[in-house]
Amino acid sequence: MADPVTVALTVNGSPRWMTVEARKTLADALREDLALTGTHLGCEHGVCGACTVLLDGDAVRSCLMFAVQADGADVVTVEGLAPADGQLSDVQQAMHACHGLQCGFCTPGFIVSITALLERDPDPDDEAIRDGLSGNLCRCTGYQGIIEAVKVTAAGRQGQPS
Amino acid sequence: MTATEERPAATPAGNRFVGQRVQRREDARLVTGHGTYVDDVVVPGMLHVAFLRSDLACGTITTLDVTAARELPGVVAVFTGADLNGDVHEAWVDFEGGAGGRPFRCLAEGDVRFAGEAVALVVAESRYLAEDACDLIELDIEPIDAIVGHDAALAADARPVHPGHESNVHGAIPATPDPELDAIFEAAAHVVTETFDQHRYLCVPMECRGVVSIWDGFRNELVVHTSTQGAHGVRGFLSRALGLPENRVRVVMGDVGGGFGQKMFMIPEELAVVLAGKRLGRPVKWIEDRRENLMAGQHARNDRMTMSLALDADGHILGARAELVEDVGAFPAAGSSAIGFVGILYTGPYKIPRIGFSARGVYTNTCGRCSYRGPWMMETTAREQMMDTVARQLGIDPLELRRRNVVEESDLPFTTAAGMVYDNVSIAASLEQAVEMIGYDALRAEQAAARAEGRLLGIGLGLYVEPSGLAMGNMASEGAMVSIGVNGQVQALMSSGNHGQSLETTVAQVIADRLGVDVDDVTVIQGDTASAPFGPGTGGSRSAVILSGAADSAADRVRTKILEIAAHHLEAAVEDLEIEAGRIAVVGTPAKATSITEVARIAYLNPAGLPRGMEMGLEEKARYTPKAPFTWSNSCHACLAEVDPRTGEVTLLRYVVSEDCGVMINPDIVEGQIAGGVVQGIGGVLYEHMVYDESGNPQSTTFVDYLLPTAAEVPIIEYGHIETPAATNPGGFKGMGEGGAIGSPPAVINAVADAVAHLGARLTAQPLTPMAILAAIDEAGAHRT
Numbered sequence: 001m002a003d004p005v006t007v008a009l010t011v012n013g014s015p016r017w018m019t020v021e022a023r024k025t026l027a028d029a030l031r032e033d034l035a036l037t038g039t040h041l042g043c044e045h046g047v048c049g050a051c052t053v054l055l056d057g058d059a060v061r062s063c064l065m066f067a068v069q070a071d072g073a074d075v076v077t078v079e080g081l082a083p084a085d086g087q088l089s090d091v092q093q094a095m096h097a098c099h100g101l102q103c104g105f106c107t108p109g110f111i112v113s114i115t116a117l118l119e120r121d122p123d124p125d126d127e128a129i130r131d132g133l134s135g136n137l138c139r140c141t142g143y144q145g146i147i148e149a150v151k152v153t154a155a156g157r158q159g160q161p162s
Numbered sequence: 163m164t165a166t167e168e169r170p171a172a173t174p175a176g177n178r179f180v181g182q183r184v185q186r187r188e189d190a191r192l193v194t195g196h197g198t199y200v201d202d203v204v205v206p207g208m209l210h211v212a213f214l215r216s217d218l219a220c221g222t223i224t225t226l227d228v229t230a231a232r233e234l235p236g237v238v239a240v241f242t243g244a245d246l247n248g249d250v251h252e253a254w255v256d257f258e259g260g261a262g263g264r265p266f267r268c269l270a271e272g273d274v275r276f277a278g279e280a281v282a283l284v285v286a287e288s289r290y291l292a293e294d295a296c297d298l299i300e301l302d303i304e305p306i307d308a309i310v311g312h313d314a315a316l317a318a319d320a321r322p323v324h325p326g327h328e329s330n331v332h333g334a335i336p337a338t339p340d341p342e343l344d345a346i347f348e349a350a351a352h353v354v355t356e357t358f359d360q361h362r363y364l365c366v367p368m369e370c371r372g373v374v375s376i377w378d379g380f381r382n383e384l385v386v387h388t389s390t391q392g393a394h395g396v397r398g399f400l401s402r403a404l405g406l407p408e409n410r411v412r413v414v415m416g417d418v419g420g421g422f423g424q425k426m427f428m429i430p431e432e433l434a435v436v437l438a439g440k441r442l443g444r445p446v447k448w449i450e451d452r453r454e455n456l457m458a459g460q461h462a463r464n465d466r467m468t469m470s471l472a473l474d475a476d477g478h479i480l481g482a483r484a485e486l487v488e489d490v491g492a493f494p495a496a497g498s499s500a501i502g503f504v505g506i507l508y509t510g511p512y513k514i515p516r517i518g519f520s521a522r523g524v525y526t527n528t529c530g531r532c533s534y535r536g537p538w539m540m541e542t543t544a545r546e547q548m549m550d551t552v553a554r555q556l557g558i559d560p561l562e563l564r565r566r567n568v569v570e571e572s573d574l575p576f577t578t579a580a581g582m583v584y585d586n587v588s589i590a591a592s593l594e595q596a597v598e599m600i601g602y603d604a605l606r607a608e609q610a611a612a613r614a615e616g617r618l619l620g621i622g623l624g625l626y627v628e629p630s631g632l633a634m635g636n637m638a639s640e641g642a643m644v645s646i647g648v649n650g651q652v653q654a655l656m657s658s659g660n661h662g663q664s665l666e667t668t669v670a671q672v673i674a675d676r677l678g679v680d681v682d683d684v685t686v687i688q689g690d691t692a693s694a695p696f697g698p699g700t701g702g703s704r705s706a707v708i709l710s711g712a713a714d715s716a717a718d719r720v721r722t723k724i725l726e727i728a729a730h731h732l733e734a735a736v737e738d739l740e741i742e743a744g745r746i747a748v749v750g751t752p753a754k755a756t757s758i759t760e761v762a763r764i765a766y767l768n769p770a771g772l773p774r775g776m777e778m779g780l781e782e783k784a785r786y787t788p789k790a791p792f793t794w795s796n797s798c799h800a801c802l803a804e805v806d807p808r809t810g811e812v813t814l815l816r817y818v819v820s821e822d823c824g825v826m827i828n829p830d831i832v833e834g835q836i837a838g839g840v841v842q843g844i845g846g847v848l849y850e851h852m853v854y855d856e857s858g859n860p861q862s863t864t865f866v867d868y869l870l871p872t873a874a875e876v877p878i879i880e881y882g883h884i885e886t887p888a889a890t891n892p893g894g895f896k897g898m899g900e901g902g903a904i905g906s907p908p909a910v911i912n913a914v915a916d917a918v919a920h921l922g923a924r925l926t927a928q929p930l931t932p933m934a935i936l937a938a939i940d941e942a943g944a945h946r947t
Contacts, residue, residue: 023290037202038195040419042368043452047865050368078195092193096185099830102838103662104192105368105419111193133873137865139368139420140662142837142902143873 007071011036012080020067027051029067030077038078038108042137049136052109053077059116059135078108081115090156091115094149102140110136114150123154179671179681180893183830187666187686191417198416200372200389201449208374209238211435211448212292214282214299215458216274219308219527219858220323223272223281227300231284234298236291241283241438243271249437251405255427255496256398256636256698264332265324265493268434274303275323275492276529277859278458280431283438285446308527308858312466312487315524323492323525330525332490333499337520346481346516350472354552358544359927360907362464362489363850365534366870369419370450371459373432375439384411386436388428391421392659392699395636396428397691403433404440415689418661422842422903423533424460425661426701427495431458457863460498461852462534464489467504467544477558479514479567482579486521486540491530498531499523503538503629506580510545511589511625511796512567517579527858533701535839536904542626546908547915547926550622554919559606560912561597564625568593584627587796588822588884593625595820595882596798605802605816613920618807619815620917624799624909630823630897631793631890632702638787640704641695642712644673644720645781648766650744650759652677652684654716657697658709660688663835663899665705668827672710672893676717677724678741679758695783703897706827707793708786711891715784723780727761730773788890795823795888795896799840799905801877803913810932810939812848812914819905820882824896829883832898837879839902845871846903847910851929918942 004019011034018033027044030036030053039062042048046064053062054076081089088096091114101107110133117124117132124132129150138146191197228240246268253266270281282299286292309315309323315330323330347353374387384406390396393413401408418425431448439446450459465488472481486504501521509517536542553560568590569576575585602621609619633639643655654673658665670684677684688694697709721741728746729736732755738748747755764771765780772778802816819836826832849869853861862868887894907928915925918935922942925935 021290031201035204036195037199038197040199040369041201041449042370042419043865045452045864045866048368048452078193082194086190088190088193095193096189099186099834101186101189101192102664102834103368103420104188104197104417105199107192108195130872130874135872137368137870137872139366139422139842139870140838141834142839142841142879143876144837144879145834147873 005068007067009070009072010074012076018067022066022068024067025063026065026067026070027062030062036077036079040105040108042106047137048106049113050106050109052112052136054112054116057119059113078111081111090153091149094152095146098145098149098152100141100145100149106136106138110138110146114153117150118154118157122157124150179674180825180827182828184667184671184681184828186664187670188664199369199419200374200387200416203374203387203416205374205376205445208445208447209285209287210289210292211438211446212284212289212296213280213431213454214284214296214301216270216277216279216281216303218274218303218305219277219310221274221303221305223270223274223301224304225300225302226281228282230298231295234291234295236287237284237295238287238444239285239438239442240295240299242281243267243269246434246437247271250403250433252402254402256395258496259635263496266430268430268437276527278529280434280458283434285438285442310526310528310854310856310858312489312524315526316522323527332494332523332525333501335501335505335519335521337518340518343481343483343516343518347470347472350480351475352473352556353470354555355468355470356548356551356926357466357468358547360463360465360540360543361928362461362852363846364456364461364852365422365424365532367420367422367424370452370455371425371429371432372449373435374445374447375436376445377440377443379443382410384436384440385414387414387416388432389418389425390415390659390699391425391661391701392697393689393691393694394657394696395699399428400436404436413691415659421661421700422535423462423537423701426533426699429460430493452865453863456852456868457860458529460495460532461491461529462532463846464531465540467540469544469548471548471552473552473556477556477563477566479512481516482509482514483518484508488523489526489528489531490523491526491528493530495530495532498533498537500538500540504541506582507538507629508541508545509578509580510542511569511627513569513573514579528854535842536900539904539907542624542904543907546624547911550912550915560623561602564593564623568625582792584794586886586889587627587794588886589625589627589796591884592796592798592820592822595884596800596818599820599880599882600800600802600816600818602800616807618805618917620803620805620913620915622801622803622909622911622913622916624905624912626797626901626905628703628795628797628898628901628904629792630703630795631707631788632704633708633788633791637698637702637704639785640697640708640712641783641785642716643695643781643783644713644716646720646758646762648762650757650762652679654684654686654713655693655695656686656688656709656713657695658688658705659697659699661700663700663705664828664831665709668706668831669709669713671827672713673717676714677721679744683744695785703899706895706897707788707888707891710827710893710895711786711788712784714892715786716782719782719784720780723782724758724761726773726776727764728756731756731761731764731771790890793888793890793896795898795901797821797901797905799909801909801913803910803917805914805917805935810936812930812935814844814877814910817877818880818882819902820884821898821901822884822886823898824888825885825894826883827895833881835899836881836902839900840879840906841871841876842903843906844876844910847907847928848930
């Protein structure tokens with residue numbers, strides 16, 4: 001086995017260091033080495049989207065990249081989205097209000113994906129929302145409340161009543 | 163979109179939170195990444211497990227050499243079936259009530275019986291190392307021709323999947339001679355017979371299975387964290403399997419990422435992990451990966467049912483016969499064979515005076531079957547397709563055929579030919595609500611106009627009666643311990659196995675109403691055998707009925723005690739007191755009042771303030787069993803599908819569900835359960851398929867091959883509610899968690915079949931892939947546009 005590598009990156013706004021095997025995925029490193037267990041693993045082959053994090057602002061699947069590839073990057077996980085302890089971001093609040101989750105396992109990935117989607121396209125139409133969510137799988141909700149949560153968040157940011 | 167039909171006395175007086183769209187208590191931790199799923203549990207000194215699995219469906223193990231794996235640095239141990247299987251004392255679950263019901267082994271030993279069966283278990287310092295070591299195990303298997311599919315299993319000269327068994331029949335209901343039914347069929351104006359196949363598709367919870375097992379020889383205690391639908395069931399199983407007293411076994415379920423039936427019971431791998439950890443005296447963790455879950459985490463559906471209906475000249479059903487074959491794989495889970503339930507349920511919402519039924523569950527060299535959201539749903543999938551088949555053959559509209567045969571409210575109570583008694587249901591009303599919401603007559607006109615343009619539109623109905631609140635054997639009861647603490651807040655320790663059903667919210671609503679407190683003053687705790695009362699876990703659409711009953715009973719006992727203490731304190735009569743928002747006052751004299759907090763202080767701190775002889779404290783327990791083994795709910799699904807005549811692709815344009823689950827505790831949660839089930843059914847019919855080749859090799863063990871529906875494919879679901887209170891429980895609640903996945907498959911199948919029926923295409927098997935639909939159209943000799 002190759003020697004461990006030290007990786008320096010910014011996670012949720014703080015500088016972090018970890019020493020990991022070169023083959024360790026970013027998802028495993030976030031969960032095991034940085035104890036950020038909100039990033040979930042639902043398939044480990046890049047389909048379900050539960051492990052989605054923001055890497056330099058883009059939504060990426062942390063199961064499909066190695067931790068060493070994130071050296072120097074700015075990573076935001078679901079734990080980094082809430083404005084303060086006990087508070088929710090507008091996306092998180094909308095998922096709650098729209099009953100956008102049941103078991104909650106896929107939820108962190110959806111919240112990160114929605115956050116990125118609305119950065120990219122602040123006013124997505126129905127098709128853009130559905131396309132934007134199609135990289136994340138949910139098995140509980142039938143997506144009904146999740147789609148609604150995107151609409152509510154977008155409307156809220158534009159000052160419209162939701 | 164929601165339509166609600168109010169029924170008299172739908173909501174018992176005094177409900178303030180029941181019936182409201184109270185937002186979930188579970189959400190804050192889950193939306194911020196602070197849930198605790200089993201893979202989030204970390205224990206000092208914890209080791210990691212990986213399994214080596216068979217690549218072949220069937221064969222004799224000729225070489226199994228783990229020497230090189232054991233020598234890899236970082237590997238702590240490697241176990242085979244020969245090492246661990248002898249450690250198992252008894253391997254049965256509470257649901258079975260005793261041993262001997264089905265084949266079970268921790269690890270393959272001597273032979274393998276399905277592709278994916280675990281052969282060896284590696285324990286190492288990390289999962290990465292454990293998987294490295296699996297690659298170093300030398301495994302040779304002399305292949306044997308696999309038994310794959312119903313026909314191979316039942317062939318006259320079929321080799322038994324399990325050596326020593328006489329045949330591949332796991333369970334059977336033989337046909338019973340019935341001259342009266344024969345006479346009905348002989349005299350009938352119409353007899354229609356058709357065979358329906360349902361393919362293999364799976365639960366696929368987003369969180370796979372997992373277990374963290376901690377054996378402490380100095381405490382003589384086993385602590386197991388696991389992703390399950392019920393902690394107590396796991397404890398009973400492990401206690402018997404390991405030969406440990408159950409009070410030395412503690413099972414904890416934290417947040418659980420879905421189950422849908424798959425996590426009702428432990429699979430052999432999970433027991434093997436626990437045994438390995440106990441052997442080593444070290445904490446061990448195994449997290450099933452998705453390939454393992456799809457290949458070996460247990461499968462579902464996979465049935466073939468032949469139905470015959472005898473009808474009079476006007477389309478009234480006179481009699482029915484059905485023959486079912488289900489594939490249970492090699493090592494089925496307890497209770498996964500649904501032949502008994504299909505037999506008693508298959509007449510569903512219709513008046514069918516006389517029936518016959520026979521069935522077999524068969525072993526094959528494939529992954530074992532488990533329960534999946536309405537495990538018996540082949541009765542509805544086949545029957546509702548049959549209604550459309552009959553309607554087409556008789557030239558009657560499928561809605562009209564249903565109207566002629568449906569159980570009306572004037573028929574209630576109605577006893578089916580199988581002896582089931584329906585009461586407090588609204589079957590015909592839900593049919594009418596669904597067709598009104600979707601605009602059935604207008605859609606028929608739109609369909610005709612579309613056909614003239616070469617477009618293929620179809621309308622599908624799925625009508626069913628759901629046997630919720632299943633209360634038999636170990637599933638007959640739920641328990642609750644409701645207490646009010648010294649500062650006046652409510653805690654409920656519940657027997658439930660919540661894993662997405664929102665029970666932390668709905669149970670709090672029920673208790674808050676019974677006690678007269680704010681819902682935010684009630685905390686619900688479950689899932690740890692060290693604190694929770696015994697319960698069978700979540701399954702059989704039971705929690706709204708049975709768990710709520712337990713919560714309500716225990717809360718009512720606390721309420722009684724609160725009122726007695728308050729009456730003594732206020733020098734008033736109990737009958738004159740009411741509790742509102744935590745305040746207890748004499749009716750008509752609001753100044754004469756106390757609070758629940760004050761009563762709690764008396765109960766715990768001031769024995770002299772209690773009525774003479776009263777026990778201190780405000781802690782009451784209850785165990786609840788509903789008044790009947792089934793609490794019937796009912797639903798009707800209606801959908802509009804369009805088939806692209808060039809590609810065969812199906813688009814669902816409208817989807818309506820009319821649901822009667824009695825008094826709704828929380829409409830948001832009811833609708834969420836409906837939607838989830840509907841989309842699982844849509845996925846099952848259109849996309850999902852666990853494929854085996856003829857040698858028993860699984861072909862869809864990733865999400866690239868096993869296709870789940872995404873947000874891009876699902877329709878907007880429209881809900882209609884009818885609230886006919888159940889008589890089986892004090893709240894009037896009915897379960898409905900499984901129904902979405904029961905009603906949706908036939909609704910979607912019927913809509914697609916209806917879209918292409920005029921071309922002569924017949925669709926009696928799924929999945930309805932574009933290729934399958936085009937093939938059916940081609941076979942019918944129709945011209946593609």
